Amino acid sequence: MPDIIFDYKSFLKTVPNRPGSYRMYSDENTVIYVGKAKDLKKRLSSYFLKEINLKTRALIEHIHHIEFTVTFSEAEAFILENNLIKKYQPHYNILLRDDKSYPYLVLSKGKHPGLYYYRGRKKIDCEYFGPYPDVSAAKDSLKLLQKLFPIRQCADTVYSHRSRPCLMAQIGKCLAPCVPMSEAAYKNYMQQVDYVRMFLKGQNQDVLNDISSKMEQHAANLEFEDAAKLRDQLLSLRRVQESQSVSGDLMFDMDVIGHDEEQDLCCNHVLFIRKGRIIGTRSYYSQCNLTDDNDALSAFVSQFYLSDMRAGMYPKEIITDTPVADDKSLCEAIKKISGKDVVFLSNVRSERAKYLKLARENARASLTAKLADKSTAKRRIDDLEKLIGLQGIEHMECYDISHTMGENTVASCVSFNREGPDSANYRRFNIECITPGDDFAAMHQVLTRRFKDPTEGIIPDVVFIDGGRGQLKQAEEVIGDIFSKVKVKPPLIVAVAKGEGRKEGLETLIRGYTREEIHLSLSDPALQIVLHIRDESHRFAITGHRHKRQKARSHSVLENIQGIGPKRRQALLKNLGGIREVMNASVEELKKVPGISESMAQMIYDELHSL
Missing domain, CATH: 3.30.420 (Nucleotidyltransferase; domain 5)
Structure with missing residues (x-):
């Protein structure tokens, strides 16, 4: 029996023989395990027997105290245990880390209902079908339904503003309810909506029977073109049913x-x-x-x-x-x-x-597959440690700079641990007040901001710099200066310089300060993990830069003029016909716009022509 600080003998005398849930603490506030029991006294006593397994032994060695809650039944103890596990996330419990809501397919209401993918609370007034186990299952079903039943899947804003059929109607995947329809066409559309509803409810055979009956009616009335359309739809439905149905009578959930x-x-x-x-x-x-x-x-x-x-x-x-x-x-x-x-x-x-x-x-x-990924990641880390002579690497970061002709410069910081990307610690930095296109100054700024207080937060074991000797020099200056003032071990700096023709596998690794160059082949596990980190940093920087560039492009010059709010901007653009016309307008033309006084027109004119 291990040495236990917790006085379990005195505690067990206070525990009743009732169902309930219990919480084990490692200190006054930290819950390390949550459990439930039909009989609390028997269950908690079992932890302190002489013969216990290694996992239980490791748990009870950390117990500071135990609290319990008595419930009316074991079922209530189940529910309470589940809620407490979600609340405390104890170390010794199996944690199911999946808090995403399930996706649905929804059939909207209105004159021409549409079919959509939806995720979230049921706060919109629609018919809900599902939920589906994952996003791909819901979206695959949506694509299948679009092939089988030609009802609209466009957003209401698109549907209400169209005046002619869209591409989906032209290729036969929508009946184009956005344009005026005859009464017969409207009835056909609503019939397709009913088919979708029946299909999603599992009434496949009813749908097949109804389509088959209508096909025979059209054929009897010599409406062969309509009958042929229904025949094609019937064949598609039967193929789907054959591919998805199971043998036997297991037609339940x-x-x-x-x-x-x-x-x-x-x-x-x-x-x-x-x-x-x-x-x-x-x-x-x-x-x-x-x-x-x-x-x-x-x-x-x-x-x-x-x-x-x-x-x-x-x-x-x-x-x-x-x-x-x-x-x-x-x-x-x-x-x-x-x-x-x-x-x-x-x-x-x-x-x-x-x-x-x-x-x-x-x-x-x-x-x-999961274990193979973990073992591959471990092998790559082990090889990298041998290569750079640093043992026990737990945290790595990589920095990259992205811009277009020097504009909208963004720096990325991606984080990796021994298992792979640690996206919770990814960061982006908007780089300002530098000469456009100066990557060295950008690297100097991002590292200064990242390590401004090395006594707080995570300090990486290795810092990778996407660039050559120039970027490496900036990293050496910043990190060397900051860490020389505190008693914190600085990270190892490694630059990842691109090879000839920027081809992958020809990169050169350059160690900080010593400037030792390391050349590896693409088959080397150490280079593979370095390239993975570098590419992820590059992707993250590019994504941030594109977002910033898109935001800049959608920014109107009118937004920079004091006193011109959304309503006045809209009035200017609407009455003058666009931003180019506003730029070319005279003061007289500007003051004719509703809501624009003469003094305001003069201010707008001066601001636009001073750019």
């Missing part, structure tokens, strides 16, 4: 979860099956930092299905690799949240067994 673990990394791959079709799949990864309170699959399932973001995504059946711990209590908790009955199955046969096998294979493949 279910989730199938395949689970795999390796090297303390867990992967849960979920197949989302709705109305007998796989509408999407998704892999969820987590660190297996749990105690023996629950197995990794049960911990994932309880968090996943008790999440607020699961609203509307509850299936009739949830099929798992192995039995879920406390599945009855979990079902009760789900019903309290959603009002829906679900059932957990594990020992399945026939079609369900085929889907479970598929989910397992996907989990194994996803986990293998």
Whole structure:
């Protein structure tokens, strides 16, 4: 039994034999583990037995004190545990880091309803279909529906201002409700809207039967062209149904979860099956930092299905690799949240067994790919450490400058750790008050601003500079001057100079101060990670520069004139016909614009002609 500072014997005497949730603290305020129990006293006592596993041992060695909350039932303990995990994000719990809302397809209301992709709260007055497991599943469905049913997918602002059919109408993917329609055409459009509604509700066969019936009516009335259009639509629908339907009678909603673990990394791959079709799949990864309170699959399932973001995504059946711990209590908790009955199955046969096998294979493949990425990243970092003679690299940064002919200069700072990009620490800097096109001065400014207080924040182990000896000299001056004044270890500086013809793989690495040059081939893992960091820095700088350039282009010179607000700018442009006409207008012409006095017209004229 390890040495424990926490007086667990006295504490356990106060714990009741009731269901509830408990929180373990490493100090007065830091929660390190959240759990739930049918019997709090028995569960908490089990942590302090003589025979415990290594993970539990590591946990209890850090316990400062324990708090608990008694609940009426184990189902309520499930819900409370889930809420507390989301609130505290404890170190020793499996954390499901996925707070994105699920996407929907929505059918708008009005004279000519449209079909759209939507993500967010249900605050717009539309018919909602979904939610879908991921964005790609929703957008793929939207593309498919556009091929099958020619209703509009344009925004209402576009639809209300069009006077002639758009390209989608010309290629047969929209019935062009934006232009005047005959009564027969309007009825046809609304019929297509009904078909979309039925299709999204899973009433595929009803749609097929209705289209088939109408095709026969047109053929009987010798309306062969209309009959041919319906025939093509019918064939398309049947092909879709054949490619998406499953054999057997599993025409209801279910989730199938395949689970795999390796090297303390867990992967849960979920197949989302709705109305007998796989509408999407998704892999969820987590660190297996749990105690023996629950197995990794049960911990994932309880968090996943008790999440607020699961609203509307509850299936009739949830099929798992192995039995879920406390599945009855979990079902009760789900019903309290959603009002829906679900059932957990594990020992399945026939079609369900085929889907479970598929989910397992996907989990194994996803986990293998994830581990391969991690091992590749580790190998690259290890090689880089050997190359530059610096052990224990945890944090790296790269700096790049981007501009167009010296204008709208932007500097980027991208951050990498041992696992790859650390986007939370990416930063952009707008460079000002320098000679246009002076990359050396830009580099000097960005590094001065980044390391103005080296005693605060993260100090990288390595700083990469995208550039040659000139940019490297600026980095040496700035970092050398700043860090010489404080007792903080300065980062190692490495410049990444482009090779002949700017071809990738011909770069030269130049160490700071010593100016030692390092030449590597593209197959070298160390160069691969350096190029990855450099390219990411370049991409981030270019993106920031383009945004700034676009904003500058959309900026009107009238916005710089004091006293000219949005209404007066609009009046000037509307009455004179555009910014060029405003620039060429005389004072007499300017003062004729409503809301523009003679003195204001003179001020506008003077400001525009002083540029």
